[in-house]
Amino acid sequence: MSIDDASTNARIMAMLHKRASSIGKGESLTPPIVNAAKYALPGDPDHPFPYGRFDNPGWGTVESAIGALEDAETICFPSGMAAVTAALMATLKPKSKLLLPSDGYYTVRVLLNEFIRQHEIETVEIPTADMTGHALDRFDLVWIETPSNPGLDVCDIAAITKRAHAAGALVIVDNTTATPLLQRPLDLGADLTVSSDTKALAGHSDVLFGHVSGRDAEIMARIRNWRKLAGSTPGPAEAYLAYRGLMTLELRLARMCANAQALANLFYSHKAVEAVRFPGLADDPSYRIAAAQMAQPGFVIGVTFADAATAERFITDCPAIFAATSFGGIQTSAERRARWGDAVREGYVRLSAGCEPTAALVKAISDTLDAL
Structure with a gap:
């Protein structure tokens, strides 16, 4: 697969020109921010904009643009978790049985345990790496996150969806770490894809946003x-910011993925690093499946240091790393994930490669590693 194939290029072109093709003379190319709780609504309420909670012109603009990349109907939300919640509430019924990755984004598991299980939902948790071959009989919904966050394990979306559908189950894929440019879950058979667009899709670390897409x-x-x-509605300004960020997604991803590959190679060979997880390394457990279903291996790297103190020193001392949770921004960022309770080693760092010049970024991180 390639991020530069004809089909991908056509979807990018459609995304970039979606609004331009629908506006008239004198209208702005950038979408207006419509701060409206009320719309004029005389007579029968048969109008797309009856009330601010129902719809907003800005939502439609960003949904059309993301939908061009997903090649599917898209609905936007005020955060990734709002999108996750909507997808679960729309597909689960009382007493449903759900297969869930035990190593995926932890907040999804907390949501299920704290609130959704009260509807007699049965959840079974297994590692992402075991998803491909796990028996799917009697499941109503299979939730996939690939590459997983934070461990970067990968499972075969096409194989799982084929077996899940044969067993009568729906499949939802959290595609946050890949975006619709690097991985196409709906084309691989998934029923829905969800994303925290707070990360790479919006990309500027200035907005919370999410979406669900499906056919x-x-x-x-x-x-x-x-x-x-x-x-669960996004604000008009947030929709504008997500749209603005989306317009440069391809350009940002190209640099982020190139930087991630260069950094993964550096980490792999450096004596200060005990282990590296990155789907673009030939001996990584995720390499084979990722190469088959992803256009690029992504921009997130897992780096394991000897202990928590060394990991924290690496993050703190490197001038090219912004210490923060979340990922997918312009600046390279990193955090030690065990501090949130993830099932990783104390010295495990999730690093998100940013858009810095590659040579300068590699040098800054190499100098920091040499000084550990």
Whole structure:
């Protein structure tokens, strides 16, 4: 697969020109920020904009643009977790059985344990690396996160969806770490894809945002209705910022992925590093499947140091690393994930490669490693 193939290029072109193709003379190329709780609504309420909680022109603009990349109907939300919640609430029924990665984003598991299990939802947790071959009989929903966050394990989306559908289960893929440019879950058979667009898609670390995409009209109608009834709506300014960031996604990803590959090679050969996880390394456990289903191995690297103190010193001492949680921004960032309770070693660092000049970034990190 390639990020520069004809199909991908066509989707990028459609995304970039989606708004331009629908506006008239004198209208702005950038979408307006419509701060509206009320719309004029005389007579029957049969209008796309009856009330601010139902819809907003800015939502439609960003949904159309993301939808061009997903090649699917898209619904936006005020955060990635809002998108996750909507997808779960629209597809789970009381007493449903859900297969969930035990090593995926931990907040999804907390949400299920704290709130959704009260509806007699049965959850089974297994590692992402075991998902591909796990028996799927009697499951109603299979939740996939690949590459997983933070461990960067990968599972075979096409193989899982084929078996899940044969068993009568739906499949939802959290595609946050890849974006629709690096991985195409819907094309591989998934029923829905969800994303925290707070990360790479918006990309500037200045907005919380998320989306759900799918090609089943009935499921998407339920998700849209959930947003309306639950009030899980993004702000107009947030929609604008997400749209603005989306316009440079391809350019940013190209630099981020190039930087990640260069840094992974550096970490792999450096004596200060005990282990490296990156799907672009030929001997990584995720390499084979990632090479088959991803256009690029991504921009997130797992780096293990001898202990927590060494990991923290690496993050603190490097002038090219912004110490923060989250990932996918312009600046390279990193954090020691065990501090959140993830099942990783104390010295495990999740590093998100940014858009810095590659040679300068590699030198700054190499100098820091040499000084540990």
